[in-house]
Amino acid sequence: MKIAAMLGPQPVIVTDRFVLRPLRKSDAGLIAMYTGDKRVAYTTSSIPHPLPPGATEAFIARTTAADRHEDVWAIDGSPQGSGEVLGVIGLKRMDAGQADRGQSEIGYWVAPAFWNTGIASEAVRALLAANPQGARTVFASVFQDNPGSARVLTNCGFEYLGDAETFSVSRNARVPTWTYLRKLA
Numbered sequence: 001m002k003i004a005a006m007l008g009p010q011p012v013i014v015t016d017r018f019v020l021r022p023l024r025k026s027d028a029g030l031i032a033m034y035t036g037d038k039r040v041a042y043t044t045s046s047i048p049h050p051l052p053p054g055a056t057e058a059f060i061a062r063t064t065a066a067d068r069h070e071d072v073w074a075i076d077g078s079p080q081g082s083g084e085v086l087g088v089i090g091l092k093r094m095d096a097g098q099a100d101r102g103q104s105e106i107g108y109w110v111a112p113a114f115w116n117t118g119i120a121s122e123a124v125r126a127l128l129a130a131n132p133q134g135a136r137t138v139f140a141s142v143f144q145d146n147p148g149s150a151r152v153l154t155n156c157g158f159e160y161l162g163d164a165e166t167f168s169v170s171r172n173a174r175v176p177t178w179t180y181l182r183k184l185a
Helices: 025-035 055-063 119-130 147-155
Strands: 002-007 010-014 019-022 070-076 087-093 103-110 137-143 159-168 173-183
Touching: 010 070, 010 119, 019 119, 025 055, 055 070, 070 119, 087 119, 103 119, 119 147, 137 147, 137 159, 147 173
Parallel strands: 103 137
Antiparallel strands: 002 010, 010 019, 019 070, 070 087, 087 103, 137 173, 159 173
């Protein structure tokens, strides 16, 4: 894996099976199709279900704005002959507007057609290795009813930190989570 190019301040990260690249407006159709799937929405805290019109376009606009606090990449398999959007992965700066403590939070989802293929683990590893935000510590949380995502994190060197809960928009409820951290420096 290597950083292949800069698109503004957000790098393109190349792996053997796909490229992590900034989102673009043309991704809206595939992202809406995948995030409109209840199975995807229910694994996240922020994706509503059903997906309202314009939500995907607003997400892309927010995450590609110059003043964003979150960097989001499409997991793009097209350079290697796979789908153009296999999923999405992002890093959110936890210290936005405060003194920088070097902390980021990682989040990701993969389209159901690509579940159990190692794509999420490879994307997480690639993003951690590139460390485009210069984070010293990366946090993550997953719903306790999603052990596959927990395995992705532990396989990528994250350590269990504790239990918590967060509100899920799609479930309209608080959901128990497992919280993890990975020290990078």
